[in-house]
Amino acid sequence: TQLLEQSPQFLSIQEGENLTVYCNSSSVFSSLQWYRQEPGEGPVLLVTVVTGGEVKKLKRLTFQFGDARKDSSLHITAAQPGDTGLYLCAGARYGGSQGNLIFGKGTKLSVKP
Amino acid sequence: DAGITQSPRHKVTETGTPVTLRCHQTENHRYMYWYRQDPGHGLRLIHYSYGVKDTDKGEVSDGYSVSRSKTEDFLLTLESATSSQTSVYFCAISERGQYQETQYFGPGTRLLVL
Numbered sequence: 001t002q003l004l005e006q007s008p009q010f011l012s013i014q015e016g017e018n019l020t021v022y023c024n025s026s027s028v029f030s031s032l033q034w035y036r037q038e039p040g041e042g043p044v045l046l047v048t049v050v051t052g053g054e055v056k057k058l059k060r061l062t063f064q065f066g067d068a069r070k071d072s073s074l075h076i077t078a079a080q081p082g083d084t085g086l087y088l089c090a091g092a093r094y095g096g097s098q099g100n101l102i103f104g105k106g107t108k109l110s111v112k113p
Numbered sequence: 114d115a116g117i118t119q120s121p122r123h124k125v126t127e128t129g130t131p132v133t134l135r136c137h138q139t140e141n142h143r144y145m146y147w148y149r150q151d152p153g154h155g156l157r158l159i160h161y162s163y164g165v166k167d168t169d170k171g172e173v174s175d176g177y178s179v180s181r182s183k184t185e186d187f188l189l190t191l192e193s194a195t196s197s198q199t200s201v202y203f204c205a206i207s208e209r210g211q212y213q214e215t216q217y218f219g220p221g222t223r224l225l226v227l
Contacts, residue, residue: 033215042203042218043156088156092214100146100171101207101216105155 003027004091006104013079014112021074021107023089030092032065032072033101037086079111116140117219119204125225132191134222136204138184144207145187146171146216147179149200156203162187194226 005024013019023032031050035043047056049065049072056063060083062075076083086108090101116139126132136145147159148171158171160179168179176198180188191198201223205216 031214035218040221042205042221045215045217048215090216100158100161101214103156105153 004089004102004104006087006089006107008107009105010108010110012110012112015080016078017111019076019079019109021076021087021089021109022071023073023091023104024071025091025102026070027091027093027102028069029102030069032069032092033090034063034072034074035088035090037088037106038084043086043088076109079109081111081113084109084111117204117206117217119202119219119222121222122220123223125227126194127227128195129193132194132224132226134189134202134204134224136187136189136219138187138206140206140217141184142206142208143184144209144214145181146205146207147177147187147189148203148205149173149198150203150221151200159189159202194224196226198224199226200224 007022031048033048034046036046037043047063052067052069054065060077064073086106088106089104092101118137120135144163146161148156150156157173159173159177160171162168162181165181178190201221203221204219207214207216
């Protein structure tokens, strides 16, 4: 079974701090997505990374896909209370049955004013 | 907004009763999925569909069945609900490129089995 391990599981920081969330696997993925989920809602796609070593920026969020396509990180600069939520990574497998995504268990981020 | 709705949004039922959850999409996507989300487990795939009348099991399919008679609708049925099926259920649709898949999620159905 392919697993995606996310760390940390919980993160509570003050507004203005920086943070990094990690997503690791022993398996290779053809692409990796990051989602954010707010209470009472479904996950919402933030970004998709496809190429090994790829870096994408979304305002204060920086996403990186590992060179070997087995890991990814999400870095938030100067976190704000609006960044609070559950962050999920999800990897797409090469081939396999109908291209299902493998989801990590998530990192629950709380940013306090 | 990816054009996905789920109904009902909340449901309370009793152990042993059948329950059907509906997912409706307006995007004409081929792939549709049902997940459950529980604390400590994250999102777990129940069943998925890759076309009308084409479905397959996911990681936690026991106790669940699905049907897809039209592209836009994907139904999840709990034949005889149990307390362990208390959860939040999410439907998703996906776009698939050659090397990537992006899933778009509905708002979820919160199910409580007493």
